[in-house]
Amino acid sequence: MAPPVSSESARARRAAKAIDALRRGWPIGVEAADGVLNLLPVETVDLDQHLSSRSEVKLLISSSRADTLKLLNQRASADPALPVQISLTYAATAEEIIAIADPVLDMQHPMKGPFLSEELAHPEAAKTAMELARHGGLLPAFLVMDEPAEDKLRIDDVTAYADSNALVISAHAKLPVAADAKAHIYGFRSEADSTDHVALVVGERDETTPVVRLHSECLTGDVLGSLKCDCGPQLHAALGQMSEANWGVLLYLRQEGRGIGLINKLRAYALQDQGFDTVDANQRLGFAIDARDFSIAARMLDLLNIPAVKLLTNNPEKVEGLEGCGVSVEERLPVKIAANPHNEYYLDTKRDRTGHKL
Numbered sequence: 447m448a449p450p451v452s453s454e455s456a457r458a459r460r461a462a463k464a465i466d467a468l469r470r471g472w473p474i475g476v477e478a479a480d481g482v483l484n485l486l487p488v489e490t491v492d493l494d495q496h497l498s499s500r501s502e503v504k505l506l507i508s509s510s511r512a513d514t515l516k517l518l519n520q521r522a523s524a525d526p527a528l529p530v531q532i533s534l535t536y537a538a539t540a541e542e543i544i545a546i547a548d549p550v551l552d553m554q555h556p557m558k559g560p561f562l563s564e565e566l567a568h569p570e571a572a573k574t575a576m577e578l579a580r581h582g583g584l585l586p587a588f589l590v591m592d593e594p595a596e597d598k599l600r601i602d603d604v605t606a607y608a609d610s611n612a613l614v615i616s617a618h619a620k621l622p623v624a625a626d627a628k629a630h631i632y633g634f635r636s637e638a639d640s641t642d643h644v645a646l647v648v649g650e651r652d653e654t655t656p657v658v659r660l661h662s663e664c665l666t667g668d669v670l671g672s673l674k675c676d677c678g679p680q681l682h683a684a685l686g687q688m689s690e691a692n693w694g695v696l697l698y699l700r701q702e703g704r705g706i707g708l709i710n711k712l713r714a715y716a717l718q719d720q721g722f723d724t725v726d727a728n729q730r731l732g733f734a735i736d737a738r739d740f741s742i743a744a745r746m747l748d749l750l751n752i753p754a755v756k757l758l759t760n761n762p763e764k765v766e767g768l769e770g771c772g773v774s775v776e777e778r779l780p781v782k783i784a785a786n787p788h789n790e791y792y793l794d795t796k797r798d799r800t801g802h803k804l
């Protein structure tokens with residue numbers, strides 16, 4: 447028999463359904479206290495089909511995108527985090543709409559507009575939409591619709607989704623790896639989020655505090671050997687350090703691109719090709735510098751019955767994130783990786799702009 451669905455879990459599922467809908471280009475309605483904001487994601491919707499039937503197009507874009515487009519001064523509200531709604535005063539093509547949404551195309555499409563920015567009918571719903579786009583790994587840009595969407599969610603559904611602690615260990619097996627032929631892997635499944643995380647236990651578990659690393663997914667660095675970042679070498683150095691300790695646990699968190707998703711990270715790379723650093727690139731795309739939430743790692747440690755860790759990291763936010771969730775970080779162990787000509791600037795930026803201790 448299926449377990450009873452708590453209201454918290456029902457809310458998280460509603461947000462998950464909305465994120466799924468956005469990835470497929472389907473409309474969603476975000477309910478606020480004062481009405482519903484009906485939206486279609488610019489990135490995934492069939493724009494040609496959509497545009498053929500309308501004379502007016504309204505778009506919701508992030509505050510930083512509006513800043514780049516020099517639209518912030520037209521806005522009545524003083525809240526810098528508020529998205530901006532614009533109305534196009536000409537018959538825009540799909541290509542033009544995508545160019546408004548995607549900062550990577552700014553050099554190809556330097557002239558945009560004219561636009562009128564409009565008062566937001568539902569400011570809180572608009573903020574929630576930006577958060578949903580990030581969870582879905584999409585550009586934070588939407589068409590604002592008059593037609594009511596079938597799939598509706600409420601603002602606090604997204605909070606329930608982000609805070610969902612319904613995580614279970616779904617699989618456990620031996621996984622001989624180069625660092626330890628006797629390693630074990632645990633697979634975790636979350637009720638709200640379709641992403642699966644894993645923990646690799648290296649060495650023989652005993653009463654001592656394990657050496658732990660929270661490693662956020664980096665497909666380009668971990669798998670392809672990208673020289674732009676330090677992820678791959680850090681991952682392997684961490685496994686090496688664990689194999690020399692009594693025991694260690696690597697939590698491989700599926701938080702690609704510091705939580706903005708693979709495609710958005712590749713967009714950030716394209717902006718870096720144009721001269722922006724890793725921090726500015728994220729912001730230009732309309733995202734936080736670091737969108738990760740390390741509470742998922744704390745829940746994984748809890749399920750593994752690990753209350754205290756020695757944490758391998760240069761990032762003070764990982765220490766604070768775990769301690770804030772009740773995990774005792776007995777020691778921070780730095781992970782030192784030699785820089786190369788391609789990641790030197792990235793590592794300097796992490797030190798100078800995001801407080802990494804290198």
Ligand SMILES: Nc1nc2c(ncn2[C@@H]2O[C@H](COP(=O)(O)OP(=O)(O)OP(=O)(O)O)[C@@H](O)[C@H]2O)c(=O)[nH]1
Pocket residue numbers: 660661662663664665675677680701702703704705706710711714715724728758759760761764781802
């Ligand atoms: N958005 C974005 N993400 C990046 C970029 N370069 C690397 N990443 C991601 O950054 C994350 C790096 O994760 P970690 O190595 O766990 O974390 P860290 O914050 O560097 O901290 P420590 O390595 O523990 O010191 C991965 O998810 C990468 O995909 C970038 O230029 N932009």
Ligand SMILES: [Zn+2]
Pocket residue numbers: 664666667668675676677678
């Ligand atoms: Zn990386």
